[in-house]
Amino acid sequence: MQTSSTLTPPAIRHDEWALSDVHGQYSDANSHADLYRFLMRWIDVSTHLNIGYSRFGQRHLTNANFTRLIDRIARPMLELYDDSVHRHDRRLLDIGSGRGGAAIHAHQSYGLEVLGIDITPYNVERANANARRRGVWPAVSFAEGDAQDLPIPEESRALVWSIESPAHFPDKKKFLHEVYRVLKPGGVFAFSDLLAVPTRVRQWPEFYKEFLRVWDVPYLETMETYSEALWELGFDLRKTEIVTKNNIDIYTGYARRYLTYFRIPGFYKWYTGRVRRRWGANLDNVREHLRHSYNALSRGTIDYGLFWAIKR
Numbered sequence: 121m122q123t124s125s126t127l128t129p130p131a132i133r134h135d136e137w138a139l140s141d142v143h144g145q146y147s148d149a150n151s152h153a154d155l156y157r158f159l160m161r162w163i164d165v166s167t168h169l170n171i172g173y174s175r176f177g178q179r180h181l182t183n184a185n186f187t188r189l190i191d192r193i194a195r196p197m198l199e200l201y202d203d204s205v206h207r208h209d210r211r212l213l214d215i216g217s218g219r220g221g222a223a224i225h226a227h228q229s230y231g232l233e234v235l236g237i238d239i240t241p242y243n244v245e246r247a248n249a250n251a252r253r254r255g256v257w258p259a260v261s262f263a264e265g266d267a268q269d270l271p272i273p274e275e276s277r278a279l280v281w282s283i284e285s286p287a288h289f290p291d292k293k294k295f296l297h298e299v300y301r302v303l304k305p306g307g308v309f310a311f312s313d314l315l316a317v318p319t320r321v322r323q324w325p326e327f328y329k330e331f332l333r334v335w336d337v338p339y340l341e342t343m344e345t346y347s348e349a350l351w352e353l354g355f356d357l358r359k360t361e362i363v364t365k366n367n368i369d370i371y372t373g374y375a376r377r378y379l380t381y382f383r384i385p386g387f388y389k390w391y392t393g394r395v396r397r398r399w400g401a402n403l404d405n406v407r408e409h410l411r412h413s414y415n416a417l418s419r420g421t422i423d424y425g426l427f428w429a430i431k432r
């Protein structure tokens with residue numbers, strides 16, 4: 121039986137959170153965006169903006185990690201969908217669609233027509249440009265909008281997903297409510313998100329709070345609070361999974377390794393210049409980002425969850 125403490129999301133929030141910081145991070149316009157400039161030497165952050173997914177032995181710092189995460193969410197979602205009365209409607213609504221990578225993959229691999237909604241104009245522009253460049257626009261297209269107030273008519277969609285974007289939403293219950301509103305009865309909803317682990321957060325509140333700050337996240341739900349909210353709204357929650365070991369733990373390992381290299385003064389000085397010249401990133405900002413992420417993640421304060429549900 122669940123206790124009331126597991127059902128309460130940690131009260132700890134990033135009180136100074138502002139949407140302008142989310143825009144800053146994703147528009148290459150604040151110090152948090154330096155991490156993406158640093159990562160772009162290995163992975164295509166101009167198209168994908170998530171932590172990815174790898175199994176034991178798979179190399180994570182490659183673009184394949186992005187498609188693995190998308191497939192990991194898409195396959196069970198489409199299994200549910202293919203059993204539904206709506207299976208001939210091949211339109212997917214992607215909420216928090218970023219730079220379009222997941223939507224483009226959904227079209228190319230699963231034949232879905234995708235409308236992506238994102239609150240950051242810079243990402244919407246890039247996503248449309250990416251879709252055009254790959255020859256999939258307008259079957260895959262993107263528009264500006266807020267997940268908590270979707271510019272989509274009631275009961276007009278049968279397939280909705282959101283990949284790693286809800287963390288940024290200041291009112292995640294409102295987002296779930298919106299998904300419920302736009303879905304047709306029997307429609308399928310899948311999403312992935314960062315989740316707070318209450319027992320660990322209570323133990324390490326300062327590290328957790330710093331994590332929220334560097335990622336421009338107002339607060340996180342838990343597996344229990346999300347599950348409860350979905351049931352209460354009228355979703356039939358079919359499946360949930362925690363896949364922390366397939367992404368967050370790998371990221372934590374990379375962070376540990378780089379923070380260790382950065383402690384070597386000669387290397388750090390040389391690398392700072394190289395990273396600035398080659399990729400335009402400020403390595404001091406990257407190091408701070410990795411340090412705060414590592415402090416929270418290595419203490420198990422955050423999990424990565426996947427959810428698949430059907431509107432009753």
Ligand SMILES: C[S@@+](CC[C@H](N)C(=O)[O-])C[C@H]1O[C@@H](n2cnc3c(N)ncnc32)[C@H](O)[C@@H]1O
Nearest residue numbers: 168169170216217218238239240266267285288
């Ligand atoms: C971590 S990225 C994920 C992007 C994409 N789903 C992917 O996997 O590449 C989060 C995205 O959520 C968007 N976002 C944040 N708050 C939002 C909101 N309230 N409504 C819609 N999109 C939002 C951001 O602009 C960003 O593009």
